[in-house]
Amino acid sequence: MTTRSTTRATTRAGISRRTLLASGAALSAVVPLCGILSRPASAAEFSYKMATGQDPTHPVNIRAQEALNRIREATGGRLDIALFPANQLGSDTDLLGQVRNGGVEFFNLSASILATLTPVTGIVNTGFAFADYDTVWKAMDGELGTHIRAQIAKSGLITASRIWDNGFRHISSSTREIRTPDDLKGFKIRVPPAPMLTSLFKALEAGPTPINFNELYSALQTKVVEGQENPLAIIATAKLYEVQKTISLTGHVWDGYWILGNRRAWEKLPADLRAVVEKELDRSAFEQRADIAGLSNSLQQDLSGKGITFLKADADAFRANLRKTSFYGDWKTKYGEEAWGLLEKSVGKLA
Structure with missing residues (x-):
């Protein structure tokens, strides 16, 4: 990390760790590192907390725990960071406040929600901007990622140098099949409290409703909303398939997790x-990216077996529909020429 740069209770865990990692991105063994000092782990000089919003079986928590174990080992127990998954310490918006005031020392937060504090982080959620992972990592491990980290630093937070993968987001529904832009009109869809996603679905004439993740399952169950949008790993680990019927493979937005740290x-x-x-969080970032990338096929098979019907969506039609609106132009103005130019340098012309 540099000072320059930077979901639901465990009872809903559902899919097992083995199932989640059956894609072939096998977990590497935790290899003990040579201790910096021989001080026993019980005598930690620094006892910190890391909070996450994902269920314990999610690759974020598996890889984060591995990193924290290696950190404890490598520092001879001088630094002990305890992991608190599944929003145990509060909702995502609560935890963003806690990491800023020191209630927790580390917190992983999606770029979409971090945009409520640092608006430019939401640029990675630009609708139908990223076609594939090669394009994503070209941008996020390159100039765009560096630019975003610099802006996060201005808010008083520090970040890990490598963003973790939240995956491409897809739309699920309990009431209708979503294949084209017309299918979204009037559709009541839960979105996180994220300006870009709210704007995207408004532009597509849906009815986006911001709801914190720890309230999502009940909102779907009670039909407060008809559907939601999330990466497949989130849909699986949070057992959203229990209250949804279809998943449309829209890939409308890519999202990532920034590991945020309290500066003090x-x-x-x-x-x-x-x-x-820095070393161990970045190592786990690369491993977690590989986990998520390898999960798509295995999760589709698993979710199909649980009753979910998968639908193909016409991404080109959605993109063309957005270009008929002021969506891209409005966000270009909001983010500014520099940030938008760095995005288009990786993904091609949008507006």
Whole structure:
């Protein structure tokens, strides 16, 4: 990390760790690193907390726990970071406040929600911008990612240098089949409290309703909303298939998780401990990316077996529909020429 740059209770875990990682992106063994000091783990100089919003079986938490284990081992127990998954310490919006004021020292947050604090982070959620992962990592490990981290730093938070993968988002429904833009008109869809996603579905004439993730299952169950949109891994681990009938493979938005850190807590750590944290979080970022990329086929098979019907969506038709509106132009104005130029440098002309 640099000072320059940077979901639901465990009872809903559902799909097993083995199922989630059956894509072939097998978990690497946790190899103990040489301790920096021989101090026992029980004598931690620094005891920190990391919060996440994902269920324990999600690759985010599996890989985060591996990183925290390696950090404890490599620092000889000087730094002990405890993991609190599944919004145990509060909703995503609550935890964003906590990581800013020091209630938790580390927190992973999707770019879509971080945009409520640092607007430019939402540029990665631009509707139908990213066609594939090659394009995503070209942007996020390159100039666009560097630019975004610099803006996050201005809010007083620090970030890991590598963004983690939340995957491409798809639309699920309990009431209608979504294949074309016309199918979305008037559709009551839950979105996270994220400006870009709200704007996207308004432009497509749906009825987006911001709801925190820890309230999503009940909102679907009670038909407060007809559907929602999330990556397949989230739909699986949160057992949303129990209250939905179809998933349309729209891939309308890519989203990632930034590992955020409280600046004061980070600056208390000696340089050698910071270096270990940076190294191990970035290692787990690459491993978690591979996990998510490999999950698509296995999760489709698993979810089909649980009664979900998968539908193909016409991404070109959705993109063409958006170009008839002011959607791309409005967001270009909001983000500014520099950030928008860096996005289009990776994905091609949008507006």
